[in-house]
Amino acid sequence: MTGYAETYRRSLERPEEFWAEAAEAIDWERRWDRVLDDGRPPFFRWFAGGRLNTCWNAVDRHVAAGRGERVALIWDSPVTGQIGHFTYLELRDEVARLAGVLASLGVAKGDRVLIYMPMVPEAAFAMLACARIGAIHSVVFGGFAAHELATRIDDAKPRVILSASCGIEVNRIIPYKPLLDAAIAEARAKPEHCVILQRPMCHAELVPGRDHDWRELAAAARQAECVPVLATDPLYILYTSGTTGIPKGVVRDNGGHAVALHWSLRNIYGVQPDEVFWTASDVGWVVGHSYIVYAPLLLGCTTVMYEGKPVGTPDAGAFWRVIEQHRVRVFFTAPTAFRAIKREDPDGQLIRSRNLDQFRALFLAGERADPPTVAWAEEQLRVPVIDHWWQTETGWPIGANCLGIERLPVKRGSCTRAVPGWDIRVLDAEAEGTVRELPAGEIGALAVKLPLPPGALPTLWHDDDTFVRSYLTTFPGFYQTGDAGSIDADRYIHVMTRTDDIINVAAHRLSTGEIEEVLAAHPDVAECAVIGVADALKGQVPLGLLVLKAGIKRSADDIEREAVQLVRDRIGPVASFKTALVVAGLPKTRSGKILRGTMRRIADGELYPMPATIDDPAVLGEINAALANAGYGKRDRV
Numbered sequence: 215m216t217g218y219a220e221t222y223r224r225s226l227e228r229p230e231e232f233w234a235e236a237a238e239a240i241d242w243e244r245r246w247d248r249v250l251d252d253g254r255p256p257f258f259r260w261f262a263g264g265r266l267n268t269c270w271n272a273v274d275r276h277v278a279a280g281r282g283e284r285v286a287l288i289w290d291s292p293v294t295g296q297i298g299h300f301t302y303l304e305l306r307d308e309v310a311r312l313a314g315v316l317a318s319l320g321v322a323k324g325d326r327v328l329i330y331m332p333m334v335p336e337a338a339f340a341m342l343a344c345a346r347i348g349a350i351h352s353v354v355f356g357g358f359a360a361h362e363l364a365t366r367i368d369d370a371k372p373r374v375i376l377s378a379s380c381g382i383e384v385n386r387i388i389p390y391k392p393l394l395d396a397a398i399a400e401a402r403a404k405p406e407h408c409v410i411l412q413r414p415m416c417h418a419e420l421v422p423g424r425d426h427d428w429r430e431l432a433a434a435a436r437q438a439e440c441v442p443v444l445a446t447d448p449l450y451i452l453y454t455s456g457t458t459g460i461p462k463g464v465v466r467d468n469g470g471h472a473v474a475l476h477w478s479l480r481n482i483y484g485v486q487p488d489e490v491f492w493t494a495s496d497v498g499w500v501v502g503h504s505y506i507v508y509a510p511l512l513l514g515c516t517t518v519m520y521e522g523k524p525v526g527t528p529d530a531g532a533f534w535r536v537i538e539q540h541r542v543r544v545f546f547t548a549p550t551a552f553r554a555i556k557r558e559d560p561d562g563q564l565i566r567s568r569n570l571d572q573f574r575a576l577f578l579a580g581e582r583a584d585p586p587t588v589a590w591a592e593e594q595l596r597v598p599v600i601d602h603w604w605q606t607e608t609g610w611p612i613g614a615n616c617l618g619i620e621r622l623p624v625k626r627g628s629c630t631r632a633v634p635g636w637d638i639r640v641l642d643a644e645a646e647g648t649v650r651e652l653p654a655g656e657i658g659a660l661a662v663k664l665p666l667p668p669g670a671l672p673t674l675w676h677d678d679d680t681f682v683r684s685y686l687t688t689f690p691g692f693y694q695t696g697d698a699g700s701i702d703a704d705r706y707i708h709v710m711t712r713t714d715d716i717i718n719v720a721a722h723r724l725s726t727g728e729i730e731e732v733l734a735a736h737p738d739v740a741e742c743a744v745i746g747v748a749d750a751l752k753g754q755v756p757l758g759l760l761v762l763k764a765g766i767k768r769s770a771d772d773i774e775r776e777a778v779q780l781v782r783d784r785i786g787p788v789a790s791f792k793t794a795l796v797v798a799g800l801p802k803t804r805s806g807k808i809l810r811g812t813m814r815r816i817a818d819g820e821l822y823p824m825p826a827t828i829d830d831p832a833v834l835g836e837i838n839a840a841l842a843n844a845g846y847g848k849r850d851r852v
């Protein structure tokens with residue numbers, strides 16, 4: 215078997231040969247004309263001229279191969295006390311009927327369909343139904359507020375929205391329909407139809423003419439067949455935080471995506487067809503798109519869809535119960551989930567009460583896997599614990615220990631080495647517009663040499679300019695990840711921090727700039743800053759600092775409470791924005807730049823140098839006192 219070094223070298227030296235070989239694992243209706251179309255740099259397209267259908271590859275072909283009775287999807291929902299099994303044959307029928315519903319509502323190839331759903335199997339059916347007829351889905355995470363949903367509706371302009379009456383957060387029912395109605399009222403682009411899945415615990419009122427009952431339509435629908443699309447046609451749009459209140463619509467194509475994801479599950483995660491693979495995330499995130507829905511189904515595995523939390527549904531043993539009960543081989547989640555479990559079951563009693571003999575490996579991503587959490591997981595589970603690094607934009611891992619190729623020694627705090635296909639370099643962040651590579655061990659901007667491999671974003675939805683400006687301009691010829699870190703002498707990658715205003719809250723990506731935009735809209739706020747402070751559970755949480763307009767006499771407590779509510783109402787509970795502090799002023803440089811980094815260090819109790827360019831050191835002294843007064847600078851941290 216070829217080892218990691220040889221596989222990696224070949225992927226970079228002969229990428230077309232490498233990916234054409236991987237593409238043999240996918241069914242094509244028409245083979246590609248060119249593996250890599252590099253005729254219009256910096257836009258690169260994989261498998262140009264090829265035609266396929268992603269749903270066929272994820273569902274129908276397994277049935278056609280006589281594997282229709284195998285379980286494709288297990289839905290495990292501790293919040294409703296239900297477990298459901300769907301064979302590939304049942305999955306095909308569900309998806310084909312829902313595709314028929316969409317077609318009957320006028321949805322055709324290239325139309326957008328927005329999906330705003332909790333973790334129920336119908337969310338996966340919805341994504342696959344879109345893929346089946348060549349429609350482009352855009353899934354929006356349930357923890358976002360109506361305004362965020364409206365922003366995405368306006369950008370994607372969906373013809374139809376698929377949603378459900380509610381989600382369930384541990385034991386709280388979250389009605390989705392009022393959020394959806396408010397979002398549609400706010401959006402300029404109105405959908406023609408909404409199809410609503412009524413859940414027994416909450417009934418949604420339907421708007422006559424616009425809204426339809428999911429089950430009624432599905433019962434009456436004719437099954438729709440797979441429509442072949444170009445490899446380069448979009449499969450989905452997934453919005454992710456940028457540096458402003460306008461999220462970026464990351465586009466994923468059909469061909470490169472199917473090839474890369476199929477390859478990744480075998481080679482990175484070491485999973486074989488028929489095995490049970492579980493990702494505990496949400497279909498609203500890229501992790502859910504790639505590793506709850508597409509990759510495991512493309513490979514013919516059984517995927518687990520989990521509607522629950524790591525703790526509280528009902529306890530910190532929930533993950534081990536699922537792994538034992540469904541015979542999960544490989545499991546993927548975020549480090550924050552492990553920190554939550556460790557806090558409640560530090561000695562791993564609940565782990566030892568389960569038979570996990572068939573369990574082979576744990577993968578962690580979404581945020582840096584802090585060494586104490588990795589060490590605890592290794593000790594408790596006695597299987598490889600693999601930190602791997604990737605982003606919404608990349609669609610699949612950039613840095614990992616590729617268990618399916620060759621298991622390399624783990625260095626805690628590192629995501630191991632570059633995944634085949636990804637030519638990762640550390641560039642001098644100070645030298646924008648030029649490319650100066652830094653020597654081993656030095657920290658700089660993590661960048662990937664173009665062309666990116668299949669499955670990575672080809673562009674942003676209807677916005678080539680922002681795509682080029684945001685990712686491809688700082689370092690010509692490279693994709694800028696937005697992460698900073700180093701590559702050591704053993705070629706191990708260490709991802710340290712972001713180079714922009716993004717923070718990582720419980721493995722959810724948030725823009726502090728976006729939160730600042732919301733806070734600045736409060737009528738009493740003159741200016742504000744949001745920083746990500748260390749949190750023992752969530753990694754980071756946002757903290758807002760507010761300077762009031764002159765003459766405001768209202769109580770600071772009231773304004774702080776309103777600010778917290780404003781963020782919850784505009785962005786959503788997922789922002790975990792719980793603290794705003796009214797302060798006298800914000801420390802700035804002489805050119806007026808707010809010293810967010812210095813305030814973050816103070817809040818985290820780190821030593822910090824007095825910035826040479828500070829305008830008024832007294833303001834920093836006041837901030838220091840205000841943060842200490844609020845209990846910052848001496849708390850538990852990761």
Ligand code: COA
Nearest residue numbers: 356357381383494495501548550551554580720721787788
């Ligand atoms: N719909 C509605 N609300 C949601 C939601 C959804 N789909 N998902 C989360 N929320 C709400 C939560 O109820 C919580 O609300 P609250 O402030 O009223 O308590 C808030 O959003 C923050 O949620 P979360 O960050 O998930 O924190 P939590 O306190 O509920 O749970 C952990 C803490 C660590 C258990 C949890 O963060 C976790 O397991 N995260 C997994 C991370 C993950 O899967 N990331 C995906 C990328 S890999």
Ligand code: AMP
Nearest residue numbers: 579580581582602603604605606709723
């Ligand atoms: P998202 O696009 O929401 O998946 O978030 C991607 C960002 O999460 C990356 O750019 C990193 O900042 C961070 N991230 C994800 N995985 C890791 C990891 N294994 N180590 C460090 N940071 C990570």
